[in-house]
Amino acid sequence: MNIIEEIKNLETILKETKSLPGTSKVMIDKSRSLDILKDVIENLPSELDEAGMVTRQKEAIIDQADKEAVRIRNYADEESSTMREIAKRDAAEILSDAEAKAEEMVLETAIVEQANKRSEEIINDAQEQSERIIMNAQQESSRVLDESEKIAIDRRDGADNYAKEVLYALEERISTILSQVRSGLDLLDDPSENITVEKNQ
DSSP states (O other), X not given: OOHHXXXXXXXXXXXXXXXOTTSSEEEXXXXXXXXXXXXXXXXXXXXXHHHHHXXXXXXXXXXXXXXXXHHHHHHHHHHHHHHHHHHHHHHHHHHHHHHHHHHHXXXXXXXXXXXXXXXXXXXXXXXXHHHHHHHHHHHHHHHHHHHHHHHHHHHHHHXXXXXXXXXXXXXXXXXXXXXXXXXXXXXXXXXXXXXXXXXXX
């Protein structure tokens, strides 16, 4: 039997006990009432343990979110580093091919001046292309890093909101239970063998 049921049993005892003749007071079974309150007090730790469990769950969720964020950031760093290396390698290959073609044209043509001009154009084009590749790689790596950071923040916020909702609900339940227990203790505060209380109207 849970705490709420025990409190309701105590309430039933108070409601069903007949009034003393000519008064609004009633005589209740002290022993039974004290047994009920004892059960309530013994079960309170389990309700408090639930609050601790929720807190631990929140910490576990946050820890998992932090680990996931680190994993995502590490992955993003590796991806951006790989992309930059590939871009640099491709740019180097393009420049090398361009220089080889330019040199070949100079050697094969009798019009050295025209060959030199064409080779400069090829090299310039290759440099521009390599710069575009590197710039695109840097932009993509920045985007991946920003996206991973947003995912980590969203997951952490979600964990915080979930834990807050559960703890608020549990706080309300415990507050209600403690209020009912205090009311019951106040009713049993009379040191006489049988307790007299005001009957609910």
